[in-house]
Amino acid sequence: MLNSLSGRFLILTVAFVMLAEVLIFVPSIARFRQDFLQNRLERAQIASLALLADDMLATDLEAELLENAGVYNVVLRRDEVRQLMLSSPIPGQIAQSYDLRQASPWILMRDALLRFFMSENEVIRVIGEPVKEAGLLIEVTMDSQPLRTAMIDYGARILLLSLVISVITAFFLFLAVRAILVRPIRSVVDYMQRYARAPEDVRGIITPNSGVTELREAEEALQMLQRQLTQALRQRERLAQLGGAVAKVSHDLRNILTSAQLFTDRIETSEDPLVRRMAPKLVNSITRAVSLCESTLAFGRAEEPSPMLTMVRLHAVAEDVVASERLALGESAVEIVNEMPETLSARADPEQLFRVVMNLVRNARQALEVTGQPGLVAVSGHETEADWVIEVRDTGPGLPPKARENLFTPFQGGVRKGGSGLGLAISAELVRGHGGALVLKDSGPGGTVFEIRLPKGGETF
Numbered sequence: 001m002l003n004s005l006s007g008r009f010l011i012l013t014v015a016f017v018m019l020a021e022v023l024i025f026v027p028s029i030a031r032f033r034q035d036f037l038q039n040r041l042e043r044a045q046i047a048s049l050a051l052l053a054d055d056m057l058a059t060d061l062e063a064e065l066l067e068n069a070g071v072y073n074v075v076l077r078r079d080e081v082r083q084l085m086l087s088s089p090i091p092g093q094i095a096q097s098y099d100l101r102q103a104s105p106w107i108l109m110r111d112a113l114l115r116f117f118m119s120e121n122e123v124i125r126v127i128g129e130p131v132k133e134a135g136l137l138i139e140v141t142m143d144s145q146p147l148r149t150a151m152i153d154y155g156a157r158i159l160l161l162s163l164v165i166s167v168i169t170a171f172f173l174f175l176a177v178r179a180i181l182v183r184p185i186r187s188v189v190d191y192m193q194r195y196a197r198a199p200e201d202v203r204g205i206i207t208p209n210s211g212v213t214e215l216r217e218a219e220e221a222l223q224m225l226q227r228q229l230t231q232a233l234r235q236r237e238r239l240a241q242l243g244g245a246v247a248k249v250s251h252d253l254r255n256i257l258t259s260a261q262l263f264t265d266r267i268e269t270s271e272d273p274l275v276r277r278m279a280p281k282l283v284n285s286i287t288r289a290v291s292l293c294e295s296t297l298a299f300g301r302a303e304e305p306s307p308m309l310t311m312v313r314l315h316a317v318a319e320d321v322v323a324s325e326r327l328a329l330g331e332s333a334v335e336i337v338n339e340m341p342e343t344l345s346a347r348a349d350p351e352q353l354f355r356v357v358m359n360l361v362r363n364a365r366q367a368l369e370v371t372g373q374p375g376l377v378a379v380s381g382h383e384t385e386a387d388w389v390i391e392v393r394d395t396g397p398g399l400p401p402k403a404r405e406n407l408f409t410p411f412q413g414g415v416r417k418g419g420s421g422l423g424l425a426i427s428a429e430l431v432r433g434h435g436g437a438l439v440l441k442d443s444g445p446g447g448t449v450f451e452i453r454l455p456k457g458g459e460t461f
Contacts, residue, residue, distance in 0.1 A: 010174045017166030025158060030105070030112040032154045036147055037100060041128040043069040044140045048076055048085035062086055070142060072123070076130065077137040090141055095122035101129055112151070121145040184210045188219060195226055200233050307349035307433050314390060315340040317350060318379040321357045325365055325377075333374035334365055340381045346388035346454050352430045356438070357392065359423040360450050364394035367448075371397060383456075390452040391441070399443040407440055 047065040066072065066088050073087035098111060122144045130138045188206065195204035205226045208219035318340040325336050346353075361377055368375035381390045399407075408428040424438075431438040434454055441449040 007174075009177045010170045013170035013173050014166045017169055018162060021158065021162035021166075025155065026109050026113065027105070028158060029116060029151055029155060030109040033112045033115065033147065033151060034100060034103075034108055036150055037098065037126050038128060040070055040142060041100075041126060041138050041140060042131055044071050044074040044086075045076070045130050045138055048074050063088060069140070070146060071140040073141055075137075075139040077139075082137075090123060092123050094125050094141060096144075097125040097127065099127040101127065115144060115148055116151050116155070118144075118148070180212060181215070184212065184215050188215070188222065192222070199226075199230060200237075202230060205230065307352050307430070309347050309349060309434070311345050312348050312350045312353060313342075314344045314346055314381050314388075315342045317354055317357060318381075318390075320354060321361050322379065324358065325361050328362075328365070332365075332369050334368045334377060335375070336361065336365065336377045337379070339378050340390075344381050344383065344388070346381075346383075346390075347456070348388075348434055348454055352433070356427040356430050356452060357390065359427045360392040360452075363423065364392060364396060364448065367396040368394060386456055387436070388454045388456065390454075391449055392452075393447055393449040395447040398445055398448055399440070404440065404443065408438070 047069045066074070066086050069086075072090045074085045076083055076085045103111075123141060124144050124147075125139060125141050127137065127139045130136075191204065191206040195201075195206075198204055206219055206223050208216050208223060210216040210219055315338065318338045322336050322338045329336070357379060361379065364377040368377065375395045377392070377394045379390070379392055381388070383389065408425050428438045431452055431454075436452065436454040439451050439453070441451040443449070
């Protein structure tokens with residue numbers, strides 16, 4: 001009950017109604033006290049009328065009149081003359097005097113609270129104006145206990161009435177909240193649970209029907225989110241199916257192209273000048289097609305293991321990469337140098353780091369070889385307070401705009417003609433596995449700079 005929305009509304013309603021009754025209790029009890037005392041003054045005035053009709057009253061009759069009025073004596077001022085109309089022995093001294101003629105609301109509330117919490121009985125004097133302009137002033141003495149008893153009884157009735165009102169109000173509010181809020185919210189939750197069980201089923205998408213503006217806006221937002229998610233799931237499923245089909249096609253195509261590659265090896269030995277001239281182009285085209293198929297298959301089944309982090313001498317990694325790439329230079333005018341400080345080490349997986357640096361250096365070498373001009377590829381590094389930084393720079397022509405836009409996107413971020421873009425995508429994934437980032441620092445007519453940042457702490461990028 002306490003954890004439900006309607007239950008909390010019920011409890012809060014009872015609490016707030018009771019709080020409101022408490023706030024009006026003090027003025028109410030002050031008003032009751034004033035009416036009680038005014039009533040005693042009126043009864044005393046009526047009792048004194050008997051004396052005005054007959055100057056001499058029997059002692060028993062006078063005592064009966066005072067007892068019915070609930071006072072000890074009555075003083076009436078008429079024509080500037082203060083006259084003791086009725087009297088009886090007073091059991092003690094007068095403790096308090098209250099003048100109702102000029103009492104402000106604050107004074108009435110203060111006196112009411114003091115009397116309400118004062119348990120002992122006292123003799124009090126009450127002064128007021130006679131009704132029907134029967135005099136200038138009427139004054140009585142009386143016990144305070146009957147007043148306090150009547151105030152307590154009145155307060156108990158107010159408390160009981162307030163409790164009944166709050167319970168009835170809370171009950172109807174409980175029903176209203178359940179009808180207006182709880183049921184629509186529960187309906188939304190049911191739609192969400194049904195959709196979670198089968199997000200691809202459009203029947204689970206919510207249909208906005210709430211009459212409450214805020215709830216309808218929430219339903220419409222949920223409906224939009226569910227539609228977008230369902231569409232994304234369908235697209236993902238289609239892409240997965242397409243990926244499986246592409247993998248199968250690539251596998252079969254690779255086998256076919258491999259056989260074709262074997263035949264082209266024999267074509268190269270032909271004595272026909274035209275065949276000898278065209279054969280290398282055919283061999284290169286088939287080789288690129290085989291490479292693309294192999295890259296597609298490798299990317300589709302690649303599940304890179306978690307890196308085995310250890311302290312690696314970056315100079316040794318760079319030297320291995322440079323030595324491997326120098327073997328592929330042939331007669332090229334490209335120069336590959338290792339500028340990595342010999343003392344610099346970083347926390348990384350040596351094999352994965354080698355693959356990343358190798359891919360960057362190879363891309364740079366191939367980009368320079370395409371130009372046919374001399375060029376330089378350099379591997380360097382340094383460290384900051386937060387990271388180890390490895391840089392691979394070249395003096396090539398820079399990356400084309402399309403390659404920059406999709407630099408790390410598979411099959412779209414190729415930096416050279418015929419490239420698949422998988423190398424950079426896989427390299428970026430390997431660096432992210434280290435908690436770092438592979439970024440393009442600069443690219444232009446003066447060359448291209450890639451930067452590998454490996455964090456020293458636990459930060460990720």
